[in-house]
Amino acid sequence: MIDRLLQEHDNFKVSFEKIEKFVNENEIKQAITTINDMSEAIIRHAVEEEARLLRVIMHKVKDESSESIKIMQEHNWVVDFLKHKLINIENEVYHHQQQQQGQEIKRQIREFITNLRNHFSEEEQIVFPLALKSDSS
Numbered sequence: 001m002i003d004r005l006l007q008e009h010d011n012f013k014v015s016f017e018k019i020e021k022f023v024n025e026n027e028i029k030q031a032i033t034t035i036n037d038m039s040e041a042i043i044r045h046a047v048e049e050e051a052r053l054l055r056v057i058m059h060k061v062k063d064e065s066s067e068s069i070k071i072m073q074e075h076n077w078v079v080d081f082l083k084h085k086l087i088n089i090e091n092e093v094y095h096h097q098q099q100q101q102g103q104e105i106k107r108q109i110r111e112f113i114t115n116l117r118n119h120f121s122e123e124e125q126i127v128f129p130l131a132l133k134s135d136s137s
């Protein structure tokens with residue numbers, strides 16, 4: 001299962017590069033479409049991490065779980081961005097985009113991608129190894 005979650009991270013990372021490329025080329029609508037297209041898969045992925053990885057960690061190595069719990073809580077801002085912030089960004093882009101807002105929108109999208117990349121690294125370095133270890137103990 002962890003192999004599949006890692007594979008999903010790799011697939012998401014390919015999409016991140018596409019999104020950044022669109023942002024750099026001022027193709028904001030394309031960037032938003034790409035995020036929307038992966039939104040459901042990211043949320044499903046996050047729910048699965050919480051349900052399965054955190055479950056085995058809490059069951060087997062609870063005393064080592066605090067960092068992993070913190071990392072899983074980062075899913076809150078991921079879901080918040082995908083379910084709420086992205087809609088606001090979309091409205092701004094489609095209805096009244098001005099130069100200044102355009103810069104702010106780009107900043108927000110870039111920040112989301114950067115944060116999500118960091119989040120994946122934390123999972124790969126801390127949560128996944130701990131889940132593997134606890135699963136075999």
Ligand SMILES: [Fe+2]
Nearest residue numbers: 046049075123
């Ligand atoms: Fe995650």
